[in-house]
Amino acid sequence: MNLKFRSRWWSFGFRSTVMLYFIMLIVIPIIGIYTQSFSLGWTPFYESISDPLAWKAVLLTVKLAIIAxxxxxxxxxxxxxTLNRYKFAGRRLLNSLVDLPFALPTAVGGLMILLLLGPNSVVGSLAEKLGFEIVFHEPAIVVAMVFVTFPFVIRAVQPLLEELDKxxxxxxxxxxxxxxxTFIRIIFPSLLPGVLSGGMLAFSRALAEFGAVVLVAGNIPGKTLIASVYIYGEIESDNSQGAAAVSILLLTFSFLILWIVSRVQARRSAK
Structure with missing residues (x-):
């Protein structure tokens, strides 16, 4: 009985610790954002999210996140x-490099893009000669979003390819x-849940990207200013309520996407 009591006590303590950690790290900050956004009432909240610069920043972020x-x-x-079906030299190295954006600080990723595509680079100079610019314009933002979300679809598709009955x-x-x-009729329907869930996670992650984008976007209000940089600017301007109001738009988007992903994965598990 003593051992049984101790086992139950340790199990209860472990579950309580995990739940407390979850509540303090995730639930309380989320409640805090929603509370802050409505702290001055509904009218200031509506004015914050309907501000032309805020609305343009959110719409631009959603548009570029969809493209990415x-x-x-x-x-x-x-x-x-390719990684699943073909064997070639360097395959393991390439497979390990897929997760590099998860391990690399996003600011470093933004610096890499700036050096690779900036006006002083070979690619940037060639683009200028062709009559367009990459860095400090929308294409650079898309590249940054693609970089930070690169592993999601790959890692969602690979397990499905391994489980596929050849x-x-x-x-x-x-x-x-x-x-x-054969790919369209047999293979792709089996990959579709992974493709959709990976794509939606990539979209959700791109919505909130800051570190890689802030270095390459130019941050021009109404043109290349995305939502995360706008929120940062509102905090710097001591407008925490306005920053929280725009934040919950992105947060609500993310909740909706995660709910859809969980539904897709639940249907896949039920089959």
């Missing part, structure tokens, strides 16, 4: 397929189906 997510879906699916592919080939038709 689509790019990641296309490239990430191809890279995941006998269905072989049967399709035996019946005369082309590789393209």
């Amino acid at each position: 997510a689509i790019i990641n879906i296309l490239i990430g699916t191809m890279i995941g397929w 006998s269905e592919e072989e049967a399709a080939y035996t019946m005369g189906a082309t590789k393209a038709k």
Whole structure:
């Protein structure tokens, strides 16, 4: 009985510690943001989110995050397929480098993009000769968002490719189906849950990106100022209520996306 009591006590203590950690680290800060955003009432909250600069910053962020997510879906699916289906020199190294954006500080990523695509770089100089600029314009923001969200789709697709029954592919080939038709009819439907969940996570992460973007965006109000940089500017201007109001728009977007991802994963597990 004594051992049983101790086991239950340790189990209860462990669960309580985990829940306390979760509440203090996630729940309380989220409640604090919502409380701060409505601290002065509904009218100041509405004025904060309807401010033209704030609205343009949010719309620009959503637009560029969607573009970055689509790019990641296309490239990430191809890279995941290549890493899973083909053996070549450097495959393990490439597979390990996929997670580099998770390990690398985002500010360092922004500096890398600035050095690679800036006006003094080979690529930047060539772009200027062709009549357009990359850094301090929307393309640089998209590149930064793609960089920080690069692993999501790849890591979501790879487990599905490993679980895929190759006998269905072989049967399709035996019946005369082309590789393209087999991929569209047999393979892609199995990959779709991973592609969608990875793409939505990439979109959600791109919404909140700050470190990589702030170095390459130019931060021009109404043109290249994204929501996270706008929020930072409001904090610097001592307008914490306005910053919190815009923050909960992004937070609500993220909650909605995470809910959709959980639903997609639940359906996948139920099959």
